[in-house]
Amino acid sequence: MLEQFLFALNVTAPILILLILGIAFRRTGFIDEHFINIANSFVFNITLPCMLFFSLATTPLSQSTNIPLFLFGVLFTLASVVIFQLLSRVLIPADKRGVFVQGAFRGNLGIIGIALALNAYGSEILATASLYMALIAVIDNPLSVILLRRQSELPFKSIISNPILIAVLLGLICSSIDLNIPQFINQSGHYLAQMTLPLALICIGGSLYWQNFRNNRKEVIWATACKLILMPVIGTSLAIYLGFRGQDLGLIYLMLSAPTAVSSYVMAKKMSAYGTMAAEIIALSTASSTLIITLGLIALKTTGLI
Secondary structure (H helix, E strand, C coil): CCHHHHCHHHHCCCHHHHHHHHHHHHHHCCHHHHHHHHHHHHHHHHHHHHHHHHHHHCCCCCHCCHHHHHHHHHHHHHHHHHHHHHHHHHCCCHHHHHHHHHHHHCHHEEEEEHHHHHHHHHHHHHHHHHHEEEEEEEEHHHHHHHHHHHCCCCCCHHHCCCCHHHHHHHHHHHCCCCCCCCHHHHHHHHHHCCHHHHHHHHHHHHCCCCCCCCHHHHHHHHHHHHHHHHHHHHHHHHHHHHHCCHHHHHHHHHHHHHCCCCCCCHHHHHHHHCCCHHHHHHHHEEEHHHHHHHHHHHHHHHHHCC
């Protein structure tokens, strides 16, 4: 049991520590909202695309491509939206359902999901995790637009101009043609890439926001339970039934368990009257995620499934 506990702790504890540092830095005034906004933009537009591009460009395509894994991730994401939409009709007032469902299904794969995968399996998983994340990202925005019912948005435009997806596409092209990237460029790119996860996690911690949950308590708790418990339990159980094991199953569990994406707040604030509710879902799911993910990893590791 000690071995399983240490494995789980090594995956989740570094993320928890950086989130706590972000909270502490914000409370002591070491970082502020302006810093967080600039740093988030820097991560999204520069360092995260660098990390994804160089991980894919330097990995043979045959090693990063896992069709069954990717197909499962996409289909289960679509199915989870349907499940949570049906559940919301029983639990959630009509005007809050779109924000609730988005908070329940849309995970922070680009930062926390990839960080969890790296901590669990090392850099060799990065290319596969990046492709998994990119495929889910392709469907996340259009699904959120549909849920929030705002026809004026252009999800296709947001997809083709997304620097993360552009980086993934360019990385795949370079990998497929076996492009030999000069060492000085490769090293410079890796310097930038190494900034991504520490900076992003500190900013996530510093931007965690909740009020008193008085107006949205039920919706926030249910969305968090769906994101951290219902989605990973159903998805991982189905993956086990379909024969996924080892690293593939571990990646599925970690990606499904990632807390609600920070970007869901941006869309909810822009496209609904419940931006505060979305921020509270992000805060509660992020704050609760490391303990729940740790328990899930211990269970999977103890049973020998991962």
